[in-house]
Amino acid sequence: MKKLIFVIMASALLLSCNRENENMYENDLSDIATVDNSAQSTKFFLNLDNKERLYTMVSDLRYYRPKDGQRVIANYVILSNKSDTSTYNHDVKLIDVYEILTKGIFRIKPVQQDSIGNDQIEIRQMWIGSDYLNVEFSYPGYNKIHFISLISDSTKTYTDNKIHLEFRHNANGDYPSISKWGMASFDLRSLQSNATNDSLQLVIHTKEYRSTGDNTYSMTYKFNTPSLVSARKISIPKNAEKAY
Structure with a gap:
């Protein structure tokens, strides 16, 4: 009888703990x-x-x-x-x-253009938060490592007094079989030395699918400013892939 009571009490305790864990994760x-x-x-x-x-x-x-x-x-x-x-x-x-994927801004040299790559990609979201440019993206691939970079190309000149950067994708010759998801954050703090006040105007150039030329994203980089954008708006899919 005592053994039966102990089993019942243990089962009730286990059920209570399971419910507590379920409530916690909710x-x-x-x-x-x-x-x-x-x-x-x-x-x-x-x-x-x-x-x-x-x-x-x-x-x-x-x-x-x-x-x-x-x-x-x-x-x-x-x-x-x-x-x-x-x-x-x-x-x-x-x-x-x-x-x-966490990186800084890469200042490219002409001889490095091929290794950095310029393959098409899909941009899902792009925003600045806590001194980082955050990019959610996807691309078709199979079994090779893809490389993602944010570059500054000094050989290109612009007259709008904005800082122009390029989001680059190197598919590494991968076969475009399966849609894969990824995310990258690029540290922007190195740009602050170019500023005369507490913000900079950025233009991010991308090469995307269903587009014949460059796409551009214009945004204001305000230093040390909290972001209201949360990862709650990003559901991590099963096809999440680590890029480099």
Whole structure:
């Protein structure tokens, strides 16, 4: 009889824990963040693009040690809110993470044009947040690594007093069989030395499908300005692919 009571109590406890976990994950959030982890620890800070700061108190990714400065889409649950005097805003449980391709601006030389590539690509979203140009894109591929870059080409001149950059894709000769998804973040802070105030006007050139020439995206880069754009607007598809 005691054994039966113990089994019933254990089953009820297990059911309660499962329901608690389900309720927790129903309240999960996803945001774009920059990793703050100079110690290469399994517990680290996430600086969101809206300037909130999270501490990964608990993680489902037991051995995950992201490098400092890595851009990610973090899926998490808030465990507690910190006081106004704290150096961060929330303790969180990290559920999952997608590592965003994180690069700077590449200043291209004429001899490097072929290696950088200029293959067509589909741009899904493009915006600036927390000093990064964020680009969500897709392309057809199969089994080869694709390369993504944001370049500055000094051989091209413009008279509009704006900074012109090119989003480049190198398909590496891949066979266009399966649609693949990716995301990249490019650090724009190196451009601030060209500014006379707290913002710059940018024009991003792209070579996209269903377009005969360059497409352009005009945007204002305001330094150190929080972004209201969240990864909640981005669902990570099954065809997510890591580019380089």
